[in-house]
Structures are given as structure tokens and as C-alpha cells.
Amino acid sequence: MVVRFAFQSDLPAVNLLRKQLNDLHVAGKPEIFKPGFPAELRDYLYAVFDDPDKELVVAEQDGSILGFAILNALHRPETPYMFERRYLDVDELCVAESARRQGVGRALIDFIRNYAGVRGFSRVELNMWEFNRDALAFYEALGFTTYRRYMELPVEQEEEK
Secondary structure (H helix, E strand, O other): OEEEEOOHHHHHHHHHHHHHHHHHHHHHOOOOOOOOOOHHHHHHHHHHHHOOOEEEEEEEEOOEEEEEEEEEEEEEOOOOOOOOEEEEEEEEEEEOHHHOOOOHHHHHHHHHHHHHHHHOOOOEEEOOOOOOHHHHHHHHHOOOOOOOOOOOOOOOOOOOO
């Protein structure tokens, strides 16, 4: 298996994996995520590919794309509240359902960690949805820790009088 930066010819295969990821999110949070995979979602990947502040990384074996990650180079200037931060954000990461638990995800994270170090980023960050317990266990096993949490409180809607 080889982990590398994507070629434009990889984008259709990556979009097939992004559809798997979207379907997972729809199943986990159907009140938030829309089913299907419309043109806007497919086209987003082409915008990522052309964006100089983003990178698309793929894991390939025998000509098949088994996983991918979208990376954002982020810079947050210093504010009265926070210090300046430069970090690498993992916007999306997915391993094909058929290739999970075979080292693909670990290889992607190893590549990302190395890339972040070479580029001088102080950390790699990502966010994930709480329903995805398999992803949480995977990230924790690789050394990720939770430092911030988003919480929700569903509210019943009442009719206006």
C-alpha cells in the first residue's frame, strides 16, 4: 500500500468513498445530514484539489483507492483570548468499508503526522461525530485526545399562539 497526495484522476474514486462517509453520517444523524450525494458534494472535491491551502491524501493498493483524507492548513492569529495557532486540520477521513481494520487508516494518519511535522505544524486536529464510536476508538488508539467537545440539547417545538 502507498499513501500519497492525490492525482486529479483519483477524484472519482475518492468521491465513491465520500459517498460511503456521507451515508454513514446520514444513518447516524439523519436530522442533520441529507441523504444522497448531489453534484455539489461531488464538485467540492475538485475545489479542494485546486485549493493551495488544502491537500488530498489517498491510500492506494493495486490501483484501488482504499482511503483518503482532506487536510486544511489553518492559521488562527493571536487574539486577546487565544495565542496564535498554526495547525493541520483533518476535514474528512475515510477508509473503504472493505478495507477497514487492515492498516489503511493507520497508514493515512502516519502520513498526515509526518507531513504536519515537515510543514512545521504544532498539531493535527480533527472533529468527529459522537455517534461514530468505531472512529473514536480508532483515533484514540492512535493517540488522539479530546480537548474540546460540542454538546446538544434537543428542544421540543411548540406552536406559536
